[in-house]
Amino acid sequence: MITYVGKPVNRVDGVAKVTGKAKYAAEYKVPDLVHGWVISSEIAKGTITRIQTDEALQLPGVIQVFTHENRPDLAWFDLSYKDQDAPPGSPFRPLRDAEIKFSGQPIALVVAETLELARYAASLIRVEYEVENHETEFEAHLSRARDPKLGLASLLKPPPPKPRGNFDEAFAAAPVQVSGEYVHSAEHHNPMEMFASTVVYEKNDKLTIYDKTQGAQNSQLYVSQVFGLSFKDVRVISSYIGGAFGSGLRPQYQLFLAVLAARELRRSVRVSLTRQQMFTFGHRPVTIQDIKLGASEDGTITAIRHDAFAETSRFEDYTEIVVNWSGMLYPIPNSKLTYKLVPLDVFTPLDMRAPGGVTGVPALECAIDELAFKLGIDPVELRLKNYTDRDMDADLPYSSKELRECFRQGAERFGWANRNPQPRSTRRGHTLIGWGMATGIWDATQGPARAEAVLTVNGKLRVSSATADIGTGTYTIMTQIAADTLGMPIADVLFKLGDSDMPLAPIEGGSWTAATVGSAVKVACEELGKKLFKMARKMKNSPFARANLDDVLFADAHIRLKSDPSVAVSLREIVDQNGGHAVSETSTSTPNFLKLRKYARSAHSAAFVEVEVDEDFGTVRVTRAVTAVAGGRILNPKTARSQILGGMVWGISKALEEESVLDHQFGRFMNHSLAEYHVPVNADIQNLDVIFVDETDTIVNPLGVKGLGEIGIVAMPAAIANAVFHATGKRIRNLPITLDKLL
Template sequence: MQQKYIGQPVSRVDGEAKVTGSAKYAAEFNVPKLRYGYVVNSTIAKGKIIKINLERAMAVQGVIKIYTHENRPSTAWLSFNYADMDAPPGKPFVPMHNNKIVYNGQPIAMIVAETFEQARYAASLVTVEYDKEEHESDLHAHLTEARLPKKGLATLLKPGPPKPKGEAEKIYEASPVKAAGTFVHGIEHHNPMEMFASTVVYEGEKKLTIFDKTQGTINCQLYVANVFGLPFKNVRVISHYVGGAFGSGLRPQYQLFLAVMASLDLKKSVRLSMNRHQMFTFGHRPATVQKTKFGANDVGKIQAINHESIGETSQFEDYTEIVVNWANMLYPSPNTKLQYKLKPLDVASPMDMRAPGGATGLHAVEVTIDELAYQAKMDPVDFRLLNYTDMDQTTEKPYSSKELKECFKQAADKFGWKNRNPEPRSMRRNHKLIGWGIATGIWEAMQLPTRAEAVLTADGKLTVSSATSDFGTGTYTVMAQIAADCMGMDLADVSFKLGDSDMPFAPISGGSFTAASTGTAVQAACLGLRKKLLKKAQKMVAAFTEAEFDDIDFTDSGLHLKNNSGPPLSYREIVAATKEKTLKSKNMGWPNAMKQRKFTRATHSAVFVEVEVDEDFGIVKVTRMVTAVAAGKILNPKTARSQILGGMVWGISKALREESVMDHRFGKFMNDSLAEYHLPVNADINDLEVIFVEEDDKIVNDLGIKGLGEIGLVAVPPAIANAVFHATGKRVNDLPITMDKVMDYASPLV
């Protein structure tokens, strides 16, 4: 396969639609006689509803119906557990199932009216009488009550920690070089620009078309069909454009359930949108407390790794993350003890948020490694290289590829690491302390079975489709690039379509596996199309009659016989000769299990950060950052760079800004708006550089693709934390690192 477009910085093919406003999102589709819903949320964290007073709301002009647990239509018999690809073990939350309150903010009523404004106003008139119960929402107050997670299907994608090896505690205590720490991560919320919305178009008895904000159209189709007892073919979910998601769209959110429920009951089209405050009333990155104890011998070789983590979950589901497994994958140690526990609280179920578990666990790992390097009186880069491994200790398998050493080399050279003074508090610029820090990143390179269809028409145009999603990552563009190269066509003649459950099967899009999964499916569909083209050509032209597949070059939109000066046969001629005037191929892209089973597959990164710390006020500013990434074949350096830059910005946010603050007296998030949920702005972002290290990996898949969604984030928070230590001599392990925490440590800044 020629690679004319793969690896080139092609601009986003969907860019014009987005910047001109022609791209439509879930709440923007105009539907005749549309009804509007608005949700009322609970104001207590635990208890029962005694009475919902609806009289004033029902009297509002335009109100059609108000749904509560008392009049909610029944659902199908099938358990909600089997209606969601991403559901953790337990019993998924069912909106308005009964009068029980299980977390603050849960939906307890929905007004449906002729206009959005009428529904919103009516919702403000609803009052609720509760029987309150004592609730538990503070993880730190209940750490001793944590337990092991329950087993379930989710364990296949999120394996627990490996069994202990050796005598990690004993060897740690005896180690001449040791480092330990307690790491606190608060709750974070996704807060994409596009808020959750569902526009449900009632097409007739038991038939719906749904415009939904989601990272999985087929997942939502399965959810709606199973929960409401509808034939799968009668439920179509469309999500052509997604205004950010970061994992929040992996599971169907409650607005989808409620909008479908109302539409089926009223036999009308219904739209239900969340407001920004309601974006804080479902899943989030969970609060987590970690403890580490790493030991090394007198030459710096790690000989003991202890890492334990306690995360929060809801009272009804066991949401888990891979938090404590990473050190075992990066640093070989003969003695390891890794433990992961959960504490159920009266909160909504947490859910996947960009780099779930990795962004949490690697912070603790890489800060502890940094401290261990200081204790060993070694350069942090040299210390990591001394403890480098090409084997995954967890699986006892080699990595399919690992160019991490080259990541360190190229990033260190670009950053100027050799000019670093290793002594904390030794570097200054005017009245600011300067700190340099580094960290290693790792994320699994997964691939899931995915189907795609390729359709070639007589005008020489190719359309490839799959039900996968593009929530800003560039999937539209890179899949068109793959298809163009597979078929030897101009990119202008190729289009890729996605985000429709009527299209070929695709799993939820997340976990950095979409490019590899969908890309392999696109390649398979194009390969199938090439075989069909040859079969047709063999019947049309004598020169091709005896030709084998390997005798053909598929270039310039035609079939060319190798080592033959005869004229090519164009795709147009072949397709025009068919009865249907189209040629189609639908194929499944499968992971090559026989190749992959002997290897661990992962992406790697090295992040170098410079910070300025104001000596009087403890304000931390990231002044520059270099990230080097080894992620197999880079399909499009332009969109790939944007992915990594986004992760770097988010890493700054996680390290220094982002935090959902709960008042545990009420179990309620108090900063549930973008005015008070602090995020970086343009003035916070300075010099960011991205390096893609060349990495050839034919084990992960034939295209050599590894994902980029998570690897850009995971190492940034620890690199910033390590830079803060180098600047101040203080370890601030409680994220985010705000000025009060920097100033509040025992050794003063001045």
């Protein structure tokens, strides 16, 4: 019997993407389509006193200019604008009034017959403001940091746990102490595909929307609530996404503006954002962390204090899990963790790959490295000395944790045993060589979802769920799961996603889609199999008349007796007996909360990195890296490896390159292009290696899988920073590590 789960199956959507058959939100051809151009505010705070639109409206082909002065009366209540990823607070509502809350805020939409005309008309519009003093400088306002407002978001992003033991006494008594401040700048997602919405206006005021989103049903929910529409009158389609990394978790303002224009004009409208406008919503927030560690002389960590300060907007309290990770990784008896927010005149930050994890874990892992150096203990040995199989914060055992094997296999593959611990001890020509390592951790979660499985009249299997594929391989692994569950050739299985008309699925984020939607696909196919088996038992002269479901298996598109596989009925024969109709089943998968509440569930990793640092110029190059991952069952080694490699590349980017530069005079991000916002290119990436450590987990979910989207990035920044210290003797705690900080 051929099986597909666990095999390196090629991406089933690959051909569509490389041939151009795959269509993205701004690529759909729609009759009578008009185009919108967004006008962004020039100031960061104040009030619009006048908008002059006459000159633009006089141009032939310019249809309308929408502003706060002529927008329709909508549902402006806070709850109407909530979405599945909305933090506590009052969501931003475009064109609501004359108030300016942040630089680049959308203040008008020009609609014209062509995109070029809309853009030109926008340049003719004059806006006058009453300017107020804005506050965007994070460090200057730390004194007014406050606790976050907690809402339903705290269920997924719990606040810091209560203190354990007595940190102050334990730290004061510790013979070995380290402390430091760790900073990282703001970062923007910068996916290749920019945000766009194509709204097709249909008869009876129905809308079909092609949107860039990580959750078609989330966009449907948002549009329905804001515009007071029935769900059945709003269909959102997002079959392909050109990268998102979290930027598509919330509906962005181009969706609101496109729907508003389409409904008012009763025409189909497309609104696309520019690369510069991609810097006007959502980003990884600037964060400052203070960490203190106390340890005994044998390396036992006895005390930790971890305080984090992060930015948020004036109107919402965006939070991340930044300081909680120490209790999940190390059995430290005395712990005090705090997390506070500083509201500023910026747009609300937004989840960005491994939100909070890639902020808090690198700071913690750099502090652990500092402690190892001060103690004179190998960094791997120190982590093994302080190893735990329990989440100390939740006081629960892990459902599985093969982190020791990650350390062992990663170190062996990398050659860690050959490391000279002395900084500046190794050279290669004119460059300093450094080796560093760090630990990674990310939650392994599962949510509820639904899927439909249909055996068609021609014997093909069609499975669907309204999830998304942001490039992670969702199309492929769901196809593999479905094929194996019903014993079908993979060529006869088609998985569809990204349509709000499909069965319910949550937004794709947090590395939970494989577990969440994969479990739903498995259940739906199992239930369809049960239905097909009942039909097979009722067939004339059925060989299964006296058999039970446990007596048969699904293989090679047949139902076969386990005791004698030659006794079989094809699935095509069964569906033929259904009066020419397909056989379908829609099922729901929900986590077993009673079982799961007894365990902590996480994926783990260990990253090992080599860097070259030019002694004269301070330039840093990652020459090789190994990441060993314990991620439960690996559904597809090829797509899984791509996920980890992508995370490693981004870890290099975060450690050495990415930084959104805010000019506080204007309250605006200034390097808002791919020419000036630096990300790695091919020449920056050298030898990257991935190890998947065997890990069996029968508790975490029915598939035994743990998400891999985030775990590949969380350990890399610290491993690189630690390698830079080993190479140079300089401890850089402010990311990105640019040459000016090393010179």
